[in-house]
Amino acid sequence: MAVRVGANVGEGQVVFIGTQIEHAPLARALARHAYAAGARYVDVQYADPHVRRAMIELGPDEALGHSPAWLIERAQAMAGNAMLATTGDPEPHLLADLDGERVGRARQTDLARTALALITERKLNWTGVAYPNEGWARQVLGEPDVERLWDAVAYCTRLDEDDPVEAWRVHMDRLGRRAEALNALGLDRLTYRGPGTELELGLLERSRFGSALFHTAAGRAYVANMPTEEVFTTPDARRAEGFVTSTKPLAVGGDVVEGLRMRFEGGRIVDVQAERGADVIRGQLEADENASRLGEIALVDGTSRVGRTGLTFFDTLYDENATCHIAYGAAVGGHEGDDPDDGINVSTVHTDFMIGGPEVDVDGVTRDGRVVPLLRDDVWQLPE
Amino acid sequence: MDRLDRYADLIVRVGANVQPGQTLFVVSLVEHAELARALARAAYEAGARYVDVRYGDQHVRRSMIERADDDVLTDTPEWLVTHAKAMGDGQALVMIAGEAEPELLADLDQERVGRARPLAYLETLNTAQLARTVSWTIAAFPHEGWATQVFGEPDVERLWQAIADTVRLDEPDPVAAWREHDARLQERARQLDALDLDRVHFSGPGTDLTIGMLPGVSWSGGGITTTAGVRHMPNMPTEEVFTSPDWRRTEGTVRSTRPLALGGTVVHDLELRFEGGKAVAVHASTGEEAVRSQLQTDEFANRLGEVALVDSTSRVGRTGITFFNTLFDENATCHIAYGTSVLFDAKEYEGLSPDELRERGANVSNVHTDFMIGGPEVDVDGIARGGETIAILREDTWQLSS
Numbered sequence: 001m002a003v004r005v006g007a008n009v010g011e012g013q014v015v016f017i018g019t020q021i022e023h024a025p026l027a028r029a030l031a032r033h034a035y036a037a038g039a040r041y042v043d044v045q046y047a048d049p050h051v052r053r054a055m056i057e058l059g060p061d062e063a064l065g066h067s068p069a070w071l072i073e074r075a076q077a078m079a080g081n082a083m084l085a086t087t088g089d090p091e092p093h094l095l096a097d098l099d100g101e102r103v104g105r106a107r108q109t110d111l112a113r114t115a116l117a118l119i120t121e122r123k124l125n126w127t128g129v130a131y132p133n134e135g136w137a138r139q140v141l142g143e144p145d146v147e148r149l150w151d152a153v154a155y156c157t158r159l160d161e162d163d164p165v166e167a168w169r170v171h172m173d174r175l176g177r178r179a180e181a182l183n184a185l186g187l188d189r190l191t192y193r194g195p196g197t198e199l200e201l202g203l204l205e206r207s208r209f210g211s212a213l214f215h216t217a218a219g220r221a222y223v224a225n226m227p228t229e230e231v232f233t234t235p236d237a238r239r240a241e242g243f244v245t246s247t248k249p250l251a252v253g254g255d256v257v258e259g260l261r262m263r264f265e266g267g268r269i270v271d272v273q274a275e276r277g278a279d280v281i282r283g284q285l286e287a288d289e290n291a292s293r294l295g296e297i298a299l300v301d302g303t304s305r306v307g308r309t310g311l312t313f314f315d316t317l318y319d320e321n322a323t324c325h326i327a328y329g330a331a332v333g334g335h336e337g338d339d340p341d342d343g344i345n346v347s348t349v350h351t352d353f354m355i356g357g358p359e360v361d362v363d364g365v366t367r368d369g370r371v372v373p374l375l376r377d378d379v380w381q382l383p384e
Numbered sequence: 385m386d387r388l389d390r391y392a393d394l395i396v397r398v399g400a401n402v403q404p405g406q407t408l409f410v411v412s413l414v415e416h417a418e419l420a421r422a423l424a425r426a427a428y429e430a431g432a433r434y435v436d437v438r439y440g441d442q443h444v445r446r447s448m449i450e451r452a453d454d455d456v457l458t459d460t461p462e463w464l465v466t467h468a469k470a471m472g473d474g475q476a477l478v479m480i481a482g483e484a485e486p487e488l489l490a491d492l493d494q495e496r497v498g499r500a501r502p503l504a505y506l507e508t509l510n511t512a513q514l515a516r517t518v519s520w521t522i523a524a525f526p527h528e529g530w531a532t533q534v535f536g537e538p539d540v541e542r543l544w545q546a547i548a549d550t551v552r553l554d555e556p557d558p559v560a561a562w563r564e565h566d567a568r569l570q571e572r573a574r575q576l577d578a579l580d581l582d583r584v585h586f587s588g589p590g591t592d593l594t595i596g597m598l599p600g601v602s603w604s605g606g607g608i609t610t611t612a613g614v615r616h617m618p619n620m621p622t623e624e625v626f627t628s629p630d631w632r633r634t635e636g637t638v639r640s641t642r643p644l645a646l647g648g649t650v651v652h653d654l655e656l657r658f659e660g661g662k663a664v665a666v667h668a669s670t671g672e673e674a675v676r677s678q679l680q681t682d683e684f685a686n687r688l689g690e691v692a693l694v695d696s697t698s699r700v701g702r703t704g705i706t707f708f709n710t711l712f713d714e715n716a717t718c719h720i721a722y723g724t725s726v727l728f729d730a731k732e733y734e735g736l737s738p739d740e741l742r743e744r745g746a747n748v749s750n751v752h753t754d755f756m757i758g759g760p761e762v763d764v765d766g767i768a769r770g771g772e773t774i775a776i777l778r779e780d781t782w783q784l785s786s
Contacts, residue, residue, distance in 0.1 A: 014461075021417045021439065028443040035451035042448065043461060046414060046439035050421040055435065058428035066434050070467035077463060 001159065001226070003033040005168050006127030007082045008222040011038035013125075014081040016074070020047045022090035026131040030084050039082070045074070049094050056098050056106050064102060067110035075114040080218070083126035087317045089251060090135035096255050103255065104283015109348045116330055116348070122215070125222035128317050129157070139256075139314050156227040156305045156318065172223065174384070175211035179231045181382045182209040182299075185372055187364040190297060192324075194360030195245065196261060201297055201326070202239025204343045205367075209233045209299075227306055229321040232298035234331040237345035240264040240294055247323060248354035251314040255280050260353060268292045269328060284349050285328065290340045291349040296327035300356060302378030316352050324356025324375065387544070391523075391553055392422035394620075396430050398562045399521030400476040401616040404431030406519075407475045409467075414439050415484035419525040423478055432476075438467065442488050449492050449500045457496060460504035468505050472512025474612055477520040481711050485529040486645075494649075498677070514727065515734075516608060519616035522711055523551070533708050550621040550699045550712065562617065569605030572625045572693075575784040576603040579774055581766040584691060586718070588762030589639065590655060595691050595720070596633025598745045600732040603627045621700055623715040626692035628725035631747035634658040634688050640668075641717060642756035645708035649674040654755060656722075661687050663722060675753075679722065684742065684749040690721035694758060696780035710754050718758025718777070723751030 003009050015034040019027040024046075031042040055063050095103050118124045130136075132149040141148055154160050161167035187207075192199040212228035215221050246260035259275030269292040272281050285292045300307065300323050307322040319325075329349035331338060338344040356362070362375040373381045385393065396402045408427040412420040417439070424435040448456065471477045489497045512518045526543040534543060548554060555561035586593045605625035607615045640654035651671030656663045663686040666676050679686040694701065694717050701716040725746045727733050733741060738748040758764070764777035775783045 021414055024414050024441065024443075028441065028447070031441075031444045032447045035447050041452060041456050041459070041461070042444060044441055044444045046441070048417060048421065048437055048439070050417070051424040051435060051437045054421065054424040054428055058425060059435070060433060063428075063434045068434070068436050068467075068470065070463045070470060073466050074461070074463035077461065 001157070001164055001168075002084060002127055002129040003030060003037050005165055006129060006223050006226045007084050007125050008220060009034050009037045009039055009082045010125070010220060012040050013038075014077070015039040015042045016078050016081060016083045017042065017044040017086070018047070018083065019044060019086040020049065020090070022133050022135070023086040023088065023131040026086055026129070030086075034082075034084075043074070045071075049091065052106060053094055053098065056095065056102050064106045065109050067108040071108070071111050072114050075111055075118070078115070078118055079123040081124065083124055085126070085128045086131050087128055087315050088130040088133055088136045089139070089315065090133045092135065092139045092251055092256060092314055100255070100277070100279030101283050104280050104286070107284075107287060107348070109287065112348045116350070120330075122217040125216050125220045127222060127224055127226055129226050130315060130317055136315070140311055152309050152311055155309065156321075158227075158305070168223065172211055172213045175228070175231055176213065177384060178380070178382070179209040179211055181384075182231060182364070182374075185364055186367050187372075188367045189239065189365045190374070191363045191365065192244065192355060192360055194357070197244045197355060197360055199240070199242040199244045199264070199355070201294065202236035203233065203297075204236045207233045207235065225317055225321070227318065227321050229304035229306055230298040230300045230325075232296055232332060234344055235294050235297045235326075236267070236343045237290070237293040237295070237331070237340045238267040238343055240267045244326075244355050246353050246355060247357045247360065248312055248319050249314060250277075250319075250351075250353045251316065252277070252280055252284070252351060256314060257281055267294070284351060287349045288347050290345055290347045291329050293328065293340055293345045293347070294326055295329050295331040295345040295347065295350055296325075296352065298325050298352070299362065299374060300324050301375060301380040302358070303380070307378070319354055320352040323354050323378075324360065324362060325352045325354045327352040387548065387553065388418065388422050389426065390558070391548065391551070392419060392426040394551065394553065394558050394562070395478055395521060395523045396423060396426040397559055399523055399617050399620050400478050400519050401614050402427050402430045402432050402476045402519075403614060405433050407434045407436060407470070408432045409471045409475060409477045410435065410437040410480070411477070412437060412439050412480040413484055414441050415527050416480040416482065416525040419480055427476075442485065445500065446489060446492065449489065449496050457500040458503050460502035464502060464505045465508050468508035468512070471509065471520075472515065472517045474517055474610075475519075476616075477518050479520070479522045480525050481522050481709060482524040482527055482530050483533070483709070484527045486533045486708065494674075495677075516610045519610050519614045521617055521620055523620040524709065524711055530709070534705060546703050546705055546707075549703060550715070552699070566606035566615075566617065569622070569625055572782065572784070573603035573605040576625060576627075576693075576766070576776075579766050579784075580769050582769045583633065583767050584776070585765045585767060586638065586757060586762055587765075588759070591638045591757060591762060593634070593636040593638040593658070593757075595688060596630040598628060598630045601628050601727065601730045601746070604726075619711055619715070621712065621715050623694045623698035623700055624692040624719070626690055626726060628727050628730070628746050629688050629691050630661070630745040631684065631687035631689070631725075631742070632661040632745055634661045638720070638757050640755050640757060641759040641762065642713060643706055643708070644671070644753075644755045645710070645713070646671060646674045646678070646753065650708065651675055651755075663687075678751055678753060681751045682749050684747050685723050685751040687722065687747045687749070688720055689723045689725040689747040689749065689752055690719075690754065692719050692754070693764060693776065694718050695777060695782045696760070697782070713756060714754040717756050717780075718762065718764060719754045719756045721752050721754040723747065723749040723753055726752075
């Protein structure tokens with residue numbers, strides 16, 4: 001399903017799988033299915049967080065942001081091809097005892113920039129899927145019940161349906177209609193009100209809501225996240241005011257950030273507080289000059305299968321689909337030549353964090369000043 | 385330090401001899417992650433600028449061999465050529481050996497298995513090794529599947545102990561023990577060079593073999609020194625002194641004294657007959673076809689590329705174990721290899737094209753397979769250019785002295 005619906009691998013494509021050692025059984029299955037779907041060649045790149053830990057702990061400063069030339073070349077070779085990425089952190093606290101500032105800086109910026117460029121230029125059909133494993137299960141469920149986590153993953157990704165491919169078609173149609181309804185409103189901004197949240201986010205006149213059903217420039221349809229429950233758009237990077245409190249823990253760079261609170265002024269995050277992990281966020285926000293501006297706004301309601309599990313997955317692929325979220329860093333669907341001062345953010349960072357839930361009301365304000373309720377009690381307010 | 389960290393430290397300091405500011409490349413199987421991680425820690429502690437681990441996956445390779453187009457089997461993605469070139473830019477490299485699942489590819493079309501090699505990658509790496517612009521080593525990591533192959537049961541601990549013993553990890557100061565060992569092997573190579581041999585002769589049960597030497601090619605043993613002056617140990621363990629013979633001058637018969645693991649097949653009782661440098665007859669009680677097909681890989685696969693001398697002080701030989709892994713088995717006893725030569729230490733031959741090398745007697749082929757021909761019953765003599773015969777090995781004991 002990940003190969004056929006998600007990345008929608010085409011005959012003769014090279015398939016790039018980005019994974020980690022602990023996900024080897026899934027990576028191997030993806031490789032088999034990719035060849036069966038007609039892939040010309042499957043290249044599996046295993047990342048190893050333990051090697052990364054050694055670098056952060058013992059390596060020189062210059063190692064932290066280093067992108068090996070061959071990996072950049074590999075990323076460039078993804079143009080016109082397919083990519084599958086796996087998530088599901090087997091050791092969520094692996095980096096927790098290290099210097100948070102160094103953890104935040106340990107990002108392969110050049111490599112990230114190359115990969116992001118391909119995605120924003122729509123040269124790549126890709127998807128992300130999770131692999132249930134013991135460590136992740138322990139974090140989510142409090143015990144290493146991999147089977148129960150598999151059930152949750154199967155439910156969220158509609159693998160429990162008799163015909164998952166058809167279920168995905170129906171689901172993506174529905175999200176597509178939501179996006180159209182939002183676009184028809186002519187919104188100028190969104191407002192969020194809830195406990196610890198009083199936030200106003202500007203939209204651009206050209207901001208368009210969409211679902212994760214994307215098309216490459218060459219016209220190949222693919223679903224970029226499995227699961228996906230969101231409709232999202234690019235906000236105005238210059239217009240964010242107020243404060244927001246995250247409603248779910250956020251797993252980032254091997255650490256878990258809890259109780260995250262941020263204050264915005266003039267589009268920028270100007271203050272970060274957290275009960276845990278604030279340094280990791282601060283490190284990321286310093287990655288480049290526009291990391292502290294927003295690049296995504298996404299709306300999710302209570303029908304979300306992810307939300308309905310009631311679980312916190314500590315995995316953005318899942319948690320961002322449980323409820324409304326925003327992301328600081330690069331704009332989704334940006335293009336070459338975008339300019340943050342023109343409203344569309346450019347950054348090597350893109351981190352989603354969750355701000356929605358039954359206690360958070362979301363309204364849209366149209367360009368002619370009309371206020372339209374979008375979410376109340378986690379229920380979608382526009383006609384579907 | 386526990387055993388794993390001591391082993392990693394030894395590989396980093398002696399094997400690849402990682403220098404401050406160098407990048408260490410680690411090429412590992414997924415199943416060897418434990419050692420790869422320890423190597424990363426040890427290398428950063430030794431001052432590495434960056435540690436770049438690339439994991440291969442034999443299961444993914446299996447899918448490729450099963451399903452991919454013919455031309456994909458031998459293709460190298462261009463970024464992997466860049467990867468290999470980066471290693472050859474004065475950096476360090478550790479390759480981790482040891483099959484996790486020796487039988488994984490056994491049911492596939494063996495012709496495709498044999499062909500599934502990223503040629504441009506291997507060629508780029510080979511060029512860097514011959515040019516001595518990379519300090520590299522191969523070291524092994526134990527795994528259940530390999531232990532089962534060796535012992536008939538998944539006794540990983542026993543295999544760990546055997547590996548630790550052969551790489552001198554039991555010594556109080558393994559680094560110093562390796563320096564001493566390196567010096568001893570170098571001394572043996574120097575002794576052999578001093579004899580100015582025209583040929584060597586092996587005689588024993590089923591063996592009466594004469595191999596012609598190449599002028600200007602020295603014997604090597606122990607480590608290699610890169611162009612930047614870094615001494616590294618290409619194999620851990622290593623017990624051999626070796627040279628590249630004249631591919632035109634091998635005559636007689638030879639009988640293998642140990643089983644040979646060849647891409648998923650085990651060859652027993654191999655016998656070869658050479659005429660005018662060429663293997664003209666092949667016999668074996670098992671695996672004869674695998675050897676025959678290798679010898680036909682290219683025009684020069686059936687000529688010798690290496691002759692290596694090992695005596696009974698070998699720690700590998702002393703274990704009495706057949707490891708089904710060339711890294712170990714070739715260090716148990718004397719061996720020869722058909723296929724490409726091992727010109728790591730032959731300045732006169734540096735920079736020559738394959739044709740030029742062959743013209744001067746050094747073999748070039750896509751194959752290099754070592755097989756074991758030594759043991760207590762096999763005498764080894766050298767015949768000097770002056771005609772004098774000198775005993776080199778008797779009853780597995782080294783006969784030369786300085």
